[in-house]
Structures are given as C-alpha cells and as structure tokens.
Amino acid sequence: MKYNIKLPNRFARRWLIETPLKIFRMSVDLLKMLDNQISFTYNIKLLFVPLFGLSSLNGRIVSFFTRVFMIFLGSIPMFLASLLCIAAPIIWLYIPILILQKYSVLYTILYFLILYIIFVLKNLNTPDKKILQIKSQEDKIKTFRPQVRYILESGKGSSRILMEKLLAEKDIQYLMQKAELGEREVAEKFIKISDAKEIDLDSIVQESFSYAQENKSRYVEIEHLFLTAVEHVPNIDTILSVFNSRFEIIKKTAFWIVEEREKLSKVYFWQDDFVSPPPGGIGKGMLGRVTPQLDKVSVDITKQVRMGNVEDIVGREKR
Numbered sequence: 001m002k003y004n005i006k007l008p009n010r011f012a013r014r015w016l017i018e019t020p021l022k023i024f025r026m027s028v029d030l031l032k033m034l035d036n037q038i039s040f041t042y043n044i045k046l047l048f049v050p051l052f053g054l055s056s057l058n059g060r061i062v063s064f065f066t067r068v069f070m071i072f073l074g075s076i077p078m079f080l081a082s083l084l085c086i087a088a089p090i091i092w093l094y095i096p097i098l099i100l101q102k103y104s105v106l107y108t109i110l111y112f113l114i115l116y117i118i119f120v121l122k123n124l125n126t127p128d129k130k131i132l133q134i135k136s137q138e139d140k141i142k143t144f145r146p147q148v149r150y151i152l153e154s155g156k157g158s159s160r161i162l163m164e165k166l167l168a169e170k171d172i173q174y175l176m177q178k179a180e181l182g183e184r185e186v187a188e189k190f191i192k193i194s195d196a197k198e199i200d201l202d203s204i205v206q207e208s209f210s211y212a213q214e215n216k217s218r219y220v221e222i223e224h225l226f227l228t229a230v231e232h233v234p235n236i237d238t239i240l241s242v243f244n245s246r247f248e249i250i251k252k253t254a255f256w257i258v259e260e261r262e263k264l265s266k267v268y269f270w271q272d273d274f275v276s277p278p279p280g281g282i283g284k285g286m287l288g289r290v291t292p293q294l295d296k297v298s299v300d301i302t303k304q305v306r307m308g309n310v311e312d313i314v315g316r317e318k319r
Contacts, residue, residue, distance in 0.1 A: 002150040003124040005124070006123050023088045026088075026270055040071065047064065096112065126146075127145055128142045131220070140209045144225075145220065148222045148224075151165050159229065160191060166226050171223065175250070175253060178256075179249055181240075194229075199232065208220050208224045208227075215258050215259070223254035223255075223257055227254055230247065
C-alpha cells in the first residue's frame with residue numbers, strides 16, 4: 001500500500017494517551033521558552049553574578065537588585081504558565097464531554113470523526129516506528145516511509161525495475177540535479193546497467209536502514225533507498241567517472257537533503273522533535289556574559305589582561 005492508513009484503534013490510543021502527553025510536552029516547551037526570554041530560573045541561579053560583565057561594585061549592586069526585580073516580575077507569568085501545563089491535557093480530555101453536555105451525541109461523534117480524518121491524512125506517509133525505536137531486524141522495514149516501502153515492494157525484486165521507479169520520483173530527480181547528474185543520459189545509463197536479476201530485499205532493507213542511521217534520520221527516506229540501489233549497480237564508480245562524479249558525491253548530496261528536511265521537523269514547539277533554544281534571555285546577558293557562545297570556543301584576552309593574567313604584551317610599555 002502506497003499510504004499508511006491508521007486504523008481507529010491507533011487513533012484511540014493517540015487521542016487518549018499520546019495527545020495529552022504531547023500537549024503536556026508542548027506546554028512544558030512553552031514554559032521553557034518563556035523562561036528563556038525572561039531568564040527566571042537563571043536569575044535565581046545567578047543572583048550574585050553581575051549582568052553583562054559589569055564586575056565593578058556599582059555594577060554588582062545594580063545587577064543584584066535588577067535580578068531580584070526580574071525574579072519578582074517573572075514569577076507571575078511562570079506561575080500562570082505552570083498552571084497551563086497541568087490544565088492543558090485535562091482540557092483536551094474534557095472537550096468531548098463538554099460537547100456532549102452542550103449539544104448531543106451526534107456532535108460528539110462528528111468531533112471524533114473530524115479528528116480521525118485529520119489524524120489519517122497527517123500520517124499517510126508516516127512509518128509505524130522511528131529508527132531509534134528499532135530493536136530487531138524484522139522491525140526495520142517499519143521505519144520506511146510508506147511511499148518508499150511501496151516503491152521497494154513494487155520493484156518486484158528486480159534491481160532494474162527498482163531503479164526505474166526511483167528515478168521517476170521527483171525527490172530523486174532533485175537529488176540528481178543537486179549532485180550535478182541531472183542529464184537524462186545519466187538516468188538512462190543507471191537503468192541500462194542495473195542488473196535485471198532478482199535482489200535480496202532483506203539486504204536492501206538492511207543497507208537502507210544503515211544509511212538512515214548514519215544520516216541520523218528519524219525514518220528511512222527515499223534517498224537512502226536510492227543510495228542502496230545505486231551502490232548495487234555494477235561498476236558504479238566507473239560509470240560515474242564518465243560524468244566526472246563518484247558515489248561519495250551522491251551520498252553526501254543525499255545526506256545533505258535529508259539533513260535540511262530534518263531541520264524543519266525541529267523548528268516549532270508543536271513538533272515532536274522540537275529543540276528548545278539556548279538559555280539566557282535576549283542577548284544572553286542574563287548569563288552574566290556578553291558573548292557566551294564565543295566564550296565556549298575562545299579566550300577573552302582583554303578580560304585576562306584586566307585580571308592580570310597576561311604579563312608581557314608586544315608593543316605595550318609599562319608606566
């Protein structure tokens with residue numbers, strides 16, 4: 001099947017267990033983002049650390065009272081946001097009860113039906129499992145995107161048919177263009193040279209899964225299956241050398257495309273793989289450092305001189 005249509009029992013688990021947990025996680029992420037902006041917890045931890053590197057006595061006094069004032073102001077939104085974290089999953093579970101009380105059973109059924117349709121459409125091309133969840137060889141195929149799995153299975157075990165189907169996909173055509181192999185004769189050469197003999201599907205699954213693991217991807221994408229198919233083409237390095245290319249270029253291009261796509265899955269707080277922004281507030285000044293990221297990979301020479309840790313400097317005379 002080209003698409004993965006989730007059954008109602010899967011939807012029931014999603015609505016009753018997974019969605020409330022996700023709403024709670026989203027609320028916690030929002031709480032962290034709020035904390036990041038107002039630096040509530042960092043102001044408590046760094047209460048006696050001067051702001052923006054103001055290490056003089058006046059700077060320390062001003063910084064202390066500024067942090068105390070910001071802690072007081074920040075406690076209100078942090079308290080309200082904490083209540084939201086607790087209340088949001090409960091509200092989600094209470095919505096159908098509210099609809100039932102306010103309207104009727106028919107509207108409640110309609111509510112669940114709309115949610116189920118959205119759930120199905122959203123997950124049409126989502127595998128059953130992520131790569132990090134796999135513990136056995138048999139489950140690796142479950143990490144393939146449904147469309148990718150469909151292409152693999154419709155290849156009928158033939159390397160040539162599989163290559164034809166892959167090269168007909170827009171994602172692979174885009175990959176070939178980025179690898180500067182977009183000419184039609186390259187695709188025709190790949191198909192012509194590919195063996196017509198049967199291929200071992202288990203080994204194809206294993207190799208594609210390994211590429212996805214190396215790429216640190218959530219799922220096995222069509223680019224990973226294509227890399228495996230290309231690698232099985234006889235004398236592939238010789239063929240690619242004619243076009244002034246090599247397999248490693250195709251591999252790096254495929255990995256880059258997948259990495260860019262994966263980044264888009266971590267941008268917004270409602271996404272499962274959302275990554276919280278670095279702490280410290282606006283300008284990161286609440287951490288007591290002006291350039292915290294630069295401090296991680298370098299040494300502040302000016303600060304070292306001010307502290308007396310640097311004795312001799314070329315071109316400077318001691319007076």
